[in-house]
Amino acid sequence: xxxxxxxxxxxxxxxxxxxxxxxxxxxxxxxxxxxxxxxxxxxxxxxxxxxxxxxxxxxxxxxxxxxxxxxxxxxxxxxxxxxxxxxxxxxxxxxxxxxxxxxxxxxxxxxxxxxxxxxxxxxxxxxxxxxxxxxxxxxxxxxxxxxxxxxxxxxxxxxxxxxxxxxxxxxxxxxxxxxxxxxxxxxxxxxxxxxxxxxxx
Numbered sequence: 001x002x003x004x005x006x007x008x009x010x011x012x013x014x015x016x017x018x019x020x021x022x023x024x025x026x027x028x029x030x031x032x033x034x035x036x037x038x039x040x041x042x043x044x045x046x047x048x049x050x051x052x053x054x055x056x057x058x059x060x061x062x063x064x065x066x067x068x069x070x071x072x073x074x075x076x077x078x079x080x081x082x083x084x085x086x087x088x089x090x091x092x093x094x095x096x097x098x099x100x101x102x103x104x105x106x107x108x109x110x111x112x113x114x115x116x117x118x119x120x121x122x123x124x125x126x127x128x129x130x131x132x133x134x135x136x137x138x139x140x141x142x143x144x145x146x147x148x149x150x151x152x153x154x155x156x157x158x159x160x161x162x163x164x165x166x167x168x169x170x171x172x173x174x175x176x177x178x179x180x181x182x183x184x185x186x187x188x189x190x191x192x193x194x195x196x197x198x199x200x201x
Contacts, residue, residue, distance in 0.1 A: 041161045044157075044158075044161060045158060045161065045170060045174075049173050049174050049176070050177065051151070051154065052154060052174050052177040052178050052181065053177045053178070053180050053181035054181065055148060055151055055152075055178075056179075056181025056185065057182075057184055058118070058122065059148065059181075060181070061185060061189055061192055062083065062084065063084050064189045064192075065192045065193070066081075066082075066083025066084045066141075067081060067084070068080075069083050070083045070137075072129075073137060083137075083141060086138055086141040086142060086145065087141045087144055087145040089145060090121075090142045090144065090146045090149060091145045091146070091148050091149035092145075092149070093142075093145070093146060094145075095149040098110050098150040099156070102156060107160065108157075110150055110153060111150070111151055111154060111157065113147075113150055114146075114148070114149070114150025114153070115147065116147070117144070117146050117150065118144055118147030118151060120147070121141065121142070121143030121144025121145070121147055122140070124136060124137075126140075127140075154174065158174050
């Protein structure tokens with residue numbers, strides 16, 4: 001009886017005063033009571049989702065134009081899939097280790113490292129293509145792949161912000177942004193094909 005009364009009093013308190021309250025998270029009781037997502041969680045989810053959209057746009061460009069890049073540099077149609085394969089190889093090299101690094105260094109630092117590697121890789125690829133340098137292009141694709149592999153751990157960061165009973169919702173926002181990025185890549189790919197043709201690729 002005493003335990004029931006104590007629990008009833010806890011439930012009547014404001015969420016931030018309850019013993020089971022964790023800042024930045026929603027408890028099951030909050031969800032049942034219609035509580036909304038905390039502003040800081042909404043903000044971080046929006047930032048991570050927006051970045052996921054941009055990552056996906058670039059990834060789609062690499063998949064669709066990578067074949068033209070390698071074909072233009074080697075002249076061998078049999079190697080057309082090499083661009084995508086190299087980038088995915090870079091992702092394979094880092095994805096497991098980036099997860100371990102997240103546990104050791106924190107989510108933000110690994111995501112920042114991944115973003116930096118992606119930018120460096122993309123710039124290296126662009127400069128190497130302009131210089132018709134195959135080795136530089138391959139190196140840039142590897143660096144880019146390493147960056148994407150690390151930034152794909154943003155799913156872990158999103159899941160961390162939501163309680164267990166709402167993690168699917170948080171990851172759903174992120175994956176929706178990924179689909180939006182895939183659709184938004186179409187005009188960029190079209191512009192890329194025109195640019196590639198003008199440069200002789």
